[in-house]
Amino acid sequence: MKGKLFVVSGPSGVGKNTLLNTIIDRCKTVQYSVSATSRPIRPGEVDGKSYYFVSRARFEELIASDALLEYAEYVGNYYGTPLQPIREAIENGVDVVMDVEVVGALKIKKRLPDDAVLVFVTAPSFDVIRKRLIHRGDVAPGLMEERLERARWECSQAVNYDYIVVNDDITRASEELRAIMLAEKCKTMERIHLIKEELSCSTPQ
Amino acid sequence: MKGKLFVVSGPSGVGKNTLLNTIIDRCKTVQYSVSATSRPIRPGEVDGKSYYFVSRARFEELIASDALLEYAEYVGNYYGTPLQPIREAIENGVDVVMDVEVVGALKIKKRLPDDAVLVFVTAPSFDVIRKRLIHRGDVAPGLMEERLERARWECSQAVNYDYIVVNDDITRASEELRAIMLAEKCKTMERIHLIKEELSCSTPQ
Numbered sequence: 001m002k003g004k005l006f007v008v009s010g011p012s013g014v015g016k017n018t019l020l021n022t023i024i025d026r027c028k029t030v031q032y033s034v035s036a037t038s039r040p041i042r043p044g045e046v047d048g049k050s051y052y053f054v055s056r057a058r059f060e061e062l063i064a065s066d067a068l069l070e071y072a073e074y075v076g077n078y079y080g081t082p083l084q085p086i087r088e089a090i091e092n093g094v095d096v097v098m099d100v101e102v103v104g105a106l107k108i109k110k111r112l113p114d115d116a117v118l119v120f121v122t123a124p125s126f127d128v129i130r131k132r133l134i135h136r137g138d139v140a141p142g143l144m145e146e147r148l149e150r151a152r153w154e155c156s157q158a159v160n161y162d163y164i165v166v167n168d169d170i171t172r173a174s175e176e177l178r179a180i181m182l183a184e185k186c187k188t189m190e191r192i193h194l195i196k197e198e199l200s201c202s203t204p205q
Numbered sequence: 206m207k208g209k210l211f212v213v214s215g216p217s218g219v220g221k222n223t224l225l226n227t228i229i230d231r232c233k234t235v236q237y238s239v240s241a242t243s244r245p246i247r248p249g250e251v252d253g254k255s256y257y258f259v260s261r262a263r264f265e266e267l268i269a270s271d272a273l274l275e276y277a278e279y280v281g282n283y284y285g286t287p288l289q290p291i292r293e294a295i296e297n298g299v300d301v302v303m304d305v306e307v308v309g310a311l312k313i314k315k316r317l318p319d320d321a322v323l324v325f326v327t328a329p330s331f332d333v334i335r336k337r338l339i340h341r342g343d344v345a346p347g348l349m350e351e352r353l354e355r356a357r358w359e360c361s362q363a364v365n366y367d368y369i370v371v372n373d374d375i376t377r378a379s380e381e382l383r384a385i386m387l388a389e390k391c392k393t394m395e396r397i398h399l400i401k402e403e404l405s406c407s408t409p410q
Contacts, residue, residue, distance in 0.1 A: 120393070125403055155400050163388070164396040176391050183368070183388035186381050188325070191369040195360050198330055 001191075003029070003090040004184055005112060006097045008177075009105045010121035011151035013132035015167045016099050019121060022174040023097060023181070030181075033086055033098035036062065039077035052082060070100070070107040081108070090115055095181060102157045109160075117184050119177065120161040124168045126151060206396075208234070208295040209389055210317060211302045213382075214310045215326035216356035218337035220372045221304050224326060227379040228302060228386070235386075238291055238303035241267065244282035257287060275305070275312040286313070295320055300386060307362045314365075322389050324382065325366035329373045331356060 010016050023030055036052040038059040047053045054062070059078040062068050071080025081098065089096045100108065108116050123129045129151050133139045139147050158164055163180050167173040184190070215221050228235055241257040243264040252258050259267070264283040267273050276285025286303065294301045305313065313321050328334045334356050338344045344352050363369055368385050372378040389395070 122400060152404060155404055158400050159393060159397055161393050163391045164393050164400065165391060166396070166399060176387060179384040179387035180391055182381060182384035186368045186370060186385055188364060188366050188369050191371070192364055194371060195327060195363050195369065199357060199360055 001093050001185060002115075003092065003094045003096065004181070005033070005086055005090065005108070005116045006095060006119060006177075006181060006184075007105045007108050007116055008097060008099050008119045008121055009102050009154070009161070011123070011129055011154050012147065013129045013136065013151075014121050014123045015132075015170060015173070016121050018170055019165075019167060019173055019177060020097055020099060022170065023177055026178070027095070027181075029093065030095045030097055031089060033081060033096050035079055036068070036071075036082050037077060037079045039079075069111055070104040072104065083111075102154050106157070106160055114189070117163070117180070118161040119163045119165060119180060120155075120158040121165045121167055121173070122155060122158065124166055128168075206298050206390065207320075208297065208299045208301065209386070210238070210291055210295065210313070210321045211300060211324060211382075211386060211389075212310045212313050212321055213302060213304050213324045213326055214307050214359070214366070216328070216334055216359050217352065218334045218341065218356075219326050219328045220337070220375060220378070221326050223375055224370070224372060224378055224382060225302055225304060227375065228382055231383070232300070232386075234298065235300045235302055236294060238286060238301050240284055241273070241276075241287050242282060242284045244284075274316055275309040277309065288316075307359050311362070311365055319394070322368070322385070323366040324368045324370060324385060325363040326370045326372055326378070327360060327363065329371055333373075 008016055008020060020032070024032060034048065034050075034052060036054055036059065038054060038056040041047060041053045045051065056078065059080070062080065062082070063071060067083055068080040069083050069086065071078055081100065081104070086096050105118055109118050123132065126148055130144065130148060133144065133147060165173050165176050165180075213221055213225060225237070229237060239253065239255075239257060241259055241264065243259060243261040246252060246258045250256065261283065264276075264285070267285065267287070268276060272288055273285040274288045274291065276283055286305065286309070291301050310323055314323050328337065331353055335349065335353060338349065338352060370378050370381050370385075
């Protein structure tokens, strides 16, 4: 059975990382998608694990040869999703999960409509998102409204996703994400070949 | 959150009953759909639990008033699925499961395209179905080929279902059915109103 690509997006502070980590920890046949970047490697980072580190020229070759599912430039560096490792995993029956912002996620869905499943993760309210961002301490108070405005815009795009997970409780949210991943493998399109094969080899002569 | 109607079909001998019983036993917010019939009540049966027992005339009124999701006549008696109890359960957030043969299931999907989810349950092979039927001892040997021919026809209709569960292991099959039921509740169509409500009440003035 082929694997699938599960693309997870959602505002900062809704707990996407924790959610994806619970999935990776529990399921042996799930792997993270590793992004490519043209930014220099930092101490402690591992090529092929943290990112695929490539030169700017090489990254532009990847763009030109259509080898990236999506990419964006951020503070002078490129970041993108290499297609080949995802294709290989899917063909080998391995599910791939990735955390991509909304614009990239929608590009991926357009490129791999049958293989990519989009899951939007959100919190029960913007108030919860605000509190989580304050608690994490990674947003300066003056920038909070800007971050929440971005969260509002991201939520307005949720309608383009296949599923919505409201992370009010990590156990429940993780159970929902696992259910989505399993149910997607049970869809008729994924399994009808099993029945067709059985019908064709068992039809009475 | 609204409930959903999960319609399960599949050849005799694939373990549909066992599968549905594991779901009913584990989930408090799931109920069986009780069919209506015009056949006389038998000792041990309970009206409203085994079936809704109604007269032939009353059954024909139900047909005429479009109160049945689907119905069929079998050996001179009517059997059908009353719509009202299912509508009520769904509105009250209760999931309903039912075991209906293929023709009825497809009628239900046509009637309730947004609320009904069709799940086709099959065995790993016709050989397994044959063995299970022999083991159960409820098919005369001379009728076995007819039953298997019917199973083949039923399997040829699986393409019209939303999901396929291959019951080679009851624990795994039951996990898959539960995953399908949970994932269906996470679909964007079911949850987008939560985000829309939050967006409308939190938009900055």
